[in-house]
Amino acid sequence: MEQRRVTVRDVAKLAGVSPATASRALSGSVPVSAEVKRKVFRASEELGWSANALARALRTQRTDTVGIVVPAVNNPYFMAVVDVMEAVLAASDRSLMVCDSRDSVEIEAHRVDLLVSRMVDGLVVVPAGGADSLPAIQRAADRVPTVLIDRWVEGAGLDYVGTDNAEGMRLVVDHLQAAGVRSMAFVGARTATSTATGRLQAFRAQAARHRLRVVAEELGEYSFTWGETAARRLLDAELPDAVVCSADIVACGVLNQLHQANVAVPERVRVVGFDDLPLDQITYPPLTSVRQAMAEQAQEALRLLDARAEDPSRPSSRSVLAPSLVVRESSPKAPRHG
Amino acid sequence: MEQRRVTVRDVAKLAGVSPATASRALSGSVPVSAEVKRKVFRASEELGWSANALARALRTQRTDTVGIVVPAVNNPYFMAVVDVMEAVLAASDRSLMVCDSRDSVEIEAHRVDLLVSRMVDGLVVVPAGGADSLPAIQRAADRVPTVLIDRWVEGAGLDYVGTDNAEGMRLVVDHLQAAGVRSMAFVGARTATSTATGRLQAFRAQAARHRLRVVAEELGEYSFTWGETAARRLLDAELPDAVVCSADIVACGVLNQLHQANVAVPERVRVVGFDDLPLDQITYPPLTSVRQAMAEQAQEALRLLDARAEDPSRPSSRSVLAPSLVVRESSPKAPRHG
DNA sequence: GTCTCCTCTGCAACCGTTTTCACGCGTGAC
DNA sequence: GTCACGCGTGAAAACGGTTGCAGAGGAGAC
Secondary structure (H helix, E strand, O other): OOOOOOOOHHHHHHHOOOHHHHHHHHHHOOOOOOHHHHHHHHHHHOOOOOOOOOHHHHOOOOOOEEEEEOOOOHHHHHHHHHHHHHHHHHHHOEEEEEEEEOOOHHHHHHHHHHHHHHOEEEEEOOOOOOOHHHHHHHHOOOOEEEEEEOOOOOOOEEEEEEEOOHHHHHHHHHHHHOOOOEEEEEEOOOOOHHHHHHHHHHHHHHHHOOOOOEEEEEEOOOOOHHHHHHHHHHHHHHOOOOEEEEEEHHHHHHHHHHHOOOOOOOOOOEEEEOOOOOOHOOOOOEEEEEEEOHHHHHHHHHHHHHHHHHOOOOOOOOEEEOOOOEEOOOOOOOOOOO | OOOOOOHHHHHHHOOOOHHHHHHHHHOOOOOOOHHHHHHHHHHHHHOOOOOHHHHHHHHOOOOOOEEEEOOOOHHHHHHHHHHHHHHHHHHHEEEEEEEOOOOOOOHHHHHHHHHOOOOOOEEEEEOOHHHHHHHHHHHHOOOOEEEEEEEOOOOOOOOOEOOOHHHHHHHHHHHHHHHOEEEEEEEEEEOOHHHHHHHHHHHHHHHHHOOOOOEEEEEEOOHHHHHHHHHHHHHHHHOOOOEEEEEEHHHHHHHHHHHHHOOOOOOOOOOOOEEOOOHHHHHOOOOOOEEOOHHHHHHHHHHHHHHHHHHHOOOOOEEEEEEEEEEEOOOOOOOOOO
């Protein structure tokens, strides 16, 4: 280990040309004679040269890398976001630098700064907080193309791509209503994220539209445990025909608690989640959920980054993609008393 | 957006000193007069300067970053590895660059090269393949400190840190035997990874030691679906007292299939997994599993990287950490016919 | 034969830091 | 008064690539 790195100068010397020519031959950006190209490649091969990405980036001012900051990589949902983003970038030979803000606005700010100082070509952020996430992100945004994903933050003139939560909730409630549900409970999170509030409000609107009774709105946090707790509360008070959850992880807790209380799902209560995690297929019973168009979101995020790189002064845009409902056994199509 | 980046020269000019002095004041590496330090900081503040990490790294030859390559970030187990590695690095103010090899040796090689060209200070790899993963990794290893984690590869003179699979399997079988189990089946993966083969062999050894009957060894892949398939096969043939799974995700499939076939777990069959994913607490019933010392592994991996950076010629070392058994309802302590 | 044009090559500067080296200056020892 | 020393500072080189510019040389037009 620890031999001196071999540089383009070494290659050039061995090939008997100038570093400039060697560089041109290797990158292929500018035509060089066949003879020279052959010699340079041979030399490069022989020495085992490979370009130093940092030096190159410093000179060219591009890293072919975008950065992403998510509140928690170990959250299956954000993990999916990262995964699909990576796949989309790989298609255009770019790579992804992943950072975790651990749900803290301060750490988030550090991570954003870090990525900017690393000269990423673009930045994708799922903001950990609401307005308090903004300063750091906006500061980054006037150095590098930046797009918010999943969570919207009020007042930012930032590009955004996310899911139409209202439409998702409409699909859920339409589905439940068609299945003969008369009363519902909502189990969600108290957090101030746009997704949490958006889903709650859409739920209320749809319940009202269909004149369905809402027996409870349980607001806590996005966790399995909270789902369990909320389910216990519902059991103690009044059990509705259906429980609508604002996230799958919460729905899992609800399912589990109902199961333990010997409440039949879906016969007695229907349960619906949101996000359509891989997890949903392995719950018992498998969970009906709202699927977001993940790949399309990633694609769109990248498109927005590239568009802004092209024209930094273009107006900010907000892309909202339609989700779809994935019906599984926890809330089948068939009417309740059918 | 897109103002010219502010450099240390700009700061220096504004503060009325040379770039060298500005750099020294800002980094604090070398004493400067209080007066100068004040002026430089004021100037830096005013201009909103922040160091370009690439330029710095190019000069100092350190990035304060380690790279990690895993076969699939969307696999909860590897995700946990990444997560804990990030946490450990953060403690010493370093960061992690994550790459996904998508279970392909070719992509893995690319990712490894990429990280090396980015001048990471260290490299952590969960090899996607067996011996065929080796060339790229070994090439990397003589440029930068490298450690394999989780999966061992024969013949590499590489540092390694992982879990004692034999000990884990001993815990499992001892536990089952103590609970009165007489016959077992093994559901695992056919892959040539050290973890897969290690667990299978340990299973056989432990079964022999306790003179327990092995009704079947079902080898497929690490997936939920495979767990379901294997369980169906067991149901069609002979159902043992316990099913030992080589990974939790497989155990989930088994549980699900047994549930659907109305086989009582743990009363009729006990099920045990391996890895102790967060997932295990939300299965029904919650899954008994072998917990690996993740945090300690990450810590140890980092220690090995640092040690090798210190002394590149030190002999390679192999750290194997003891796992522990987490007993849950899918396989309780109480004897079977108690 | 001269002029123009075109292709390929080399020199040197550049990206933004850090660091080596040398120097100026003040202090204290002798 | 000289010398050694320590401290803070600046000029310039370095990290490892790419690229603007200019020049060399050959081909083709007249």
